[in-house]
Amino acid sequence: TAGITQAPTSQILAAGRSMTLRCTQDMRHNAMYWYRQDLGLGLRLIHYSNTAGTTGKGEVPDGYSVSRANTDDFPLTSASAVPSQTSVYFCASSDSTSGGDEQFFGPGTRLTVL
Amino acid sequence: GEDVEQSLFLSVREGDSSVINCTYTDSSSTYLYWYKQEPGAGLQLLTYIFSNMDMKQDQRLTVLLNKKDKHLSLRIADTQTGDSAIYFCATGAAGNKLTFGGGTRVLVKP
Numbered sequence: 001t002a003g004i005t006q007a008p009t010s011q012i013l014a015a016g017r018s019m020t021l022r023c024t025q026d027m028r029h030n031a032m033y034w035y036r037q038d039l040g041l042g043l044r045l046i047h048y049s050n051t052a053g054t055t056g057k058g059e060v061p062d063g064y065s066v067s068r069a070n071t072d073d074f075p076l077t078s079a080s081a082v083p084s085q086t087s088v089y090f091c092a093s094s095d096s097t098s099g100g101d102e103q104f105f106g107p108g109t110r111l112t113v114l
Numbered sequence: 115g116e117d118v119e120q121s122l123f124l125s126v127r128e129g130d131s132s133v134i135n136c137t138y139t140d141s142s143s144t145y146l147y148w149y150k151q152e153p154g155a156g157l158q159l160l161t162y163i164f165s166n167m168d169m170k171q172d173q174r175l176t177v178l179l180n181k182k183d184k185h186l187s188l189r190i191a192d193t194q195t196g197d198s199a200i201y202f203c204a205t206g207a208a209g210n211k212l213t214f215g216g217g218t219r220v221l222v223k224p
Contacts, residue, residue: 004156031210040122041159058211059115083147090156097210100145100164105156112193 002026004106006091013081021076021109023091032074033095033103034058036087043090049050049074050097062106081113116140120203120215127223132190136203139184145206146179150187151217152199160188160201175201198222 007022025032030051035043035058045058049068059073065077074093080086088110093102117139126132138146144165162187163170163177163205170177176189190197201216 033211035214040216042118042204042216044210044214045211048211059213090158094210099206099210100162101210102159102162103210103212106159107154107156 004091004093004104006106006109008109009107011111012102012114015082015113016080019078019081019085019111019113021089021091021111023074023106024072025074025091025093025104026072027093027095027104028071029093029095029104030071031097031098031101032068032096033092034074034076035090035092036066037090037108038087046076046089081111083113085094085111086113088108097112116143116205116213118203118205118213118215120218122216123219123221125221125223126193128193128195130193132188132220132222133194133201134188134190134201134220136172136186136215137184137186138186138203138213138215139206140205140213141147141181143205145211146177146186147202147204147206148175148186149202149204149214150199151202157202162206163212187216193220193222195222195224 034046047066052109147162200217204212
């Protein structure tokens, strides 16, 4: 199985343009997460979804939106990108929201906003 | 909110032991994790420990937890060049949401 896939691998776009980062998992996991990774700050949670049809805000949700129309897909969108959104974005999933349940990570998307 | 701190960099010779340290602030953290990130890749779970444990050993990895001092460490025995990576400490909160430290870059020298 592929696990978690993310697309695109990298993207460069002008400030003000919209962007959508795609994430798909084939493990039938209930929970999915979006993180951004910035140097020295580790990973910070942007949004999460405990199950299809529900979403929640993480630590740094401003400027981003998510949707969870089905179990497999969890796209991350910005309607008008800003340079501070330049980062590496990781999608993750876990079978449940119970503590200790391993989160599986995708390979990441490197986003540059000029 | 929770704050998780790690040192930025660790250099170690091949064959020696590596010790990566982490401190956290939320005493209610139930699970504490160590993730490994190799260049250009996502994070991979190495091991985790329940908050009611003091130590967990898994092959070359030993995790020590000092709840009183809110200090977590990861010891890698017989460090190999393949262990060169960034290691992240993370704490688990309700709903399986994780708070990550900034990561420790480990460089293994031959």
